[in-house]
Amino acid sequence: MKKILLIFLCLCALEAKVVTNTTTKQASGEGSGLSREEAINNAIIEAIGKLNGVSINSIKKSINISTSTNESTNIKDTYSEQINKATKGSADSYEVDSVFEENGKYIANVTIYKTTTTKKYVAPGLKADSRRNISVFNVSHNKIQASLGATLQQKIITELLQSRKFNVLDRDSQGYYDMEKALIKSGDAMSDEVYKLKNVLVTDYILLFNISGLDGEQKKSNLTGKTKLQAEISIDYRVLLFATRQIKYSNTLIEKFTIKNGSLSEDEAIMQKIAHKISSDILNAIYPLKVAEVANEEAVFSQKLDMGESYECFSLGKAITDSYTKETTGHIETKSGNVEITRVTPKISYGKIIEGSIKNGDICRPLSNGGDNGYKVGRDPNYKVNEGGGVKLGW
Template structure:
């Protein structure tokens, strides 16, 4: 029994190791054959090696290339082999581990020699922990706010948008704001004070596919004090411009302007952060619905499952996808015919999955869903402080 438990623990430990970073070593060997004729054995070998190299490198050497040196002329077998290998490395600027003579025949007018040369290459590559980034598009979120006064608070919105995109699990969200910290760690790796394999962590930085520019055009805030509770509430109207640019071509793929009213309540840190989360949720939802419309991943036990975190209470209309429609002039696909299949409401969520109940119709796996509004997330409803007092002995004063 103890052995079984130990085996399970070791298996779990081995599985967990795959989640961590490591350096993978790969060794490959290329081979090429050559044939040569000569009046002497050395001349035939010389031409056979030249022929093999020309086959491996596409004819960069002629068969009359001479590799003979003093050590060859000495006739010592060990020196002869070393001389040829050194000469091959010099002529090809490559690393050859060895060569082998396949056959050597004496003919009526000299020698015929056949050889095979071996080029062994060892490469090391850093494997980042976690899932591969290859299946996701990369994006950078920049704060493009121009107004110096507004820029004092705009980084809060930038960070909130970054968080939302990360939670969507649809993008590789790249960092460009903490260069100093990155350079400091890079300097440590290059200092020689770390293990030699640590250097393979360098030169793995991802370049972006998209650039998201978020610019707070303005914010107009107003504070009011309740006559009943004495609490001060801050409400603001915020205007935010945002655009998604394809880095490779500088094409603007998506652009919009958000104008919304937000209740920052008492203006405390938590209330301010919650207010900006409402704004960022609207922006992130808009971008995700444009690039990655919400799609039903599965349906189990009458629950609709999505592979991203969605706020409980959010409601969506779902559509079955039909034929692709193309623009009659550009011939580019502009979208697919959508036929409503039903409506859903998010009932619970985890850091990676969300679950919804079907409120109307009959949705199926693969349907796309678009926001209806009315939920607690994505900024569809704006929070409001209660403006009432509980009176002694019971009863409520509503304040109006």
């Protein structure tokens, strides 16, 4: 029962809601005058000046006009109205703390108050602040390649989402957003729904990919009479930094594959494989795989990986500085061991340590050709690993 209650409370915490926040500012002032009203006037003027740095002359003129009546209740009500008007809403009420007569004049102490109420829409789920924003675009040109690209785009988006490293932003469904905006503004929706507007995230990175080449050859088996298609696809992709329009990463993937029966599931599997390679390439460039924990002779990773995949891991040593630009380009890497992924959950992967002594924070990369690359001292990478996770490429 306790577990059910805990899950329910967690789900409630992730719900969307409009949060109302009310704050009250105050300032005190002291004033003197030949009459009680004049002393209060001058105290109010001093307090408002402290509260918001507003024009004293405009306040004084407005309040002096308001003291034309001798009825104390009307004086207070009119003061509050004129204060609000004179300060353009920067103060809305006051209290007289004390008034006393001394040496033929009155001395008053007042406190001015300004209450502000704001509302803010809080989106459901985890906060987006800890992740970088990315948008994915298919820029393939001809009809066939653009059609393949649409499928590939969806699968790349899925891969990036499952990595839990990015906020992946939608840029292809504007018409649907416009319909919802029109509904909010129509008057039929509840008033607080308007706070959902003006919360759109702007991208940090733009991923552009282009299916630049597609070739295939159909072959028929003399033995079975069945045909199969041997195909080759070339995909160019780049990552742009939106703020500066710099190209931060660029690569070309050339993939060969064989289509035996042309079924939908076979086509989907091929596109999934290509999307996985592109996404992994980008993730390894921005967020090299990092050991989150070592327990029971297993390396634990905070993302979903492929079962059976092997990785080589490296500990980070001395930082390397470019001789010309004086920028830190990365760290010397010393190989610490190999792991093989043996267990996977939607958010965590476990790798059996095959060899070496791997520790928390080691960087891991897929083994090329399924074997050791034959070196103990790794490449000098062009990135800097952040203590809190992730890697700074100057990105």
